[in-house]
Amino acid sequence: MGTVTGWAEKTFGDAAGQLADLIPASLARAHARARSGHEGVQTQTLEAYGHGLYAAQYEELAAGLASLPSAAPVRLQGRTLVVLGDHVIYPLRYAKKDVPVTAARLRRATGFRADLIRRHGPEPMQQAFDLGLDELVASEAHPDLALLSEDVKLILVAYACSMTQGVMRIEWGSAELRREDRYLVWHYHEQLHCPSQ
16 A cells, blocks of 8 residues: 555545555556557557557546545546545646656646646745736636636646656646746645556
């Protein structure tokens, strides 16, 4: 069983220990499926692996966490996410090599993922300057976010994974998105054990 910290117990209650085991196992299954897909199509590029992992991470987490008593699936942008109590679990592959989670950065500062982090992540540590340029800031959040209660908090499951090395690092916690450079600013994060693959 994975190590359960005070943060995990406070955030997830009795489900913390199970989550610490189920999340890494789910990501390992997603990696195995993506690798198998790549091997099946035998392409020279890693497109099949990358696209397969993206789809499989949601499916495997939803299937893996479905057994938890408080798990409630929600379909957002065509993917099933799991809400546990007042937290939604969201997977994010942030690197293809084993680098610290503090290096995590989104490809885009707009779109569903960015809107999810801004709306359900923690309040920014440093408020943005008000330059009177409100018209330049998109005020409309992605419409699927209306399916989540405003009280739901985002828990990011950030992981580093490659086709050859598998899942190398998994961390979970809460982060805000810095608009100017798309880096995640972690308010709290901790490592989960990586399963043997």
